Amino acid sequence: MSLYDSFIAGMEKNLDKVGLMTGDNAIKKRFIFGAVLGGILVTYIKPSCMFDNGVPREWKLFHKEGDGITPTWFPWWTVPLFFSMFFGMLV
Numbered sequence: 001m002s003l004y005d006s007f008i009a010g011m012e013k014n015l016d017k018v019g020l021m022t023g024d025n026a027i028k029k030r031f032i033f034g035a036v037l038g039g040i041l042v043t044y045i046k047p048s049c050m051f052d053n054g055v056p057r058e059w060k061l062f063h064k065e066g067d068g069i070t071p072t073w074f075p076w077w078t079v080p081l082f083f084s085m086f087f088g089m090l091v
Helices: 003-017 026-045 078-090
Strands: none
Touching: 026 078
């Protein structure tokens, strides 16, 4: 049994039960569902690589040196973005 048969197909069946696999806006609905799910996860887990004492860290690409803030390569919004891309396009 492959990964698709065991995990992805089961996920598609469950998403179809709640109406996220059918209709003209199915991709948009799954994209929003993934973003909300990822946002909830990152809000309550608060990984230390993305947060510093509960405050989101700056993205390293836009960080100004010498301001005393520890930047990160993975800002908090990458988790909702990943989940929305996964649910919206890959499932």
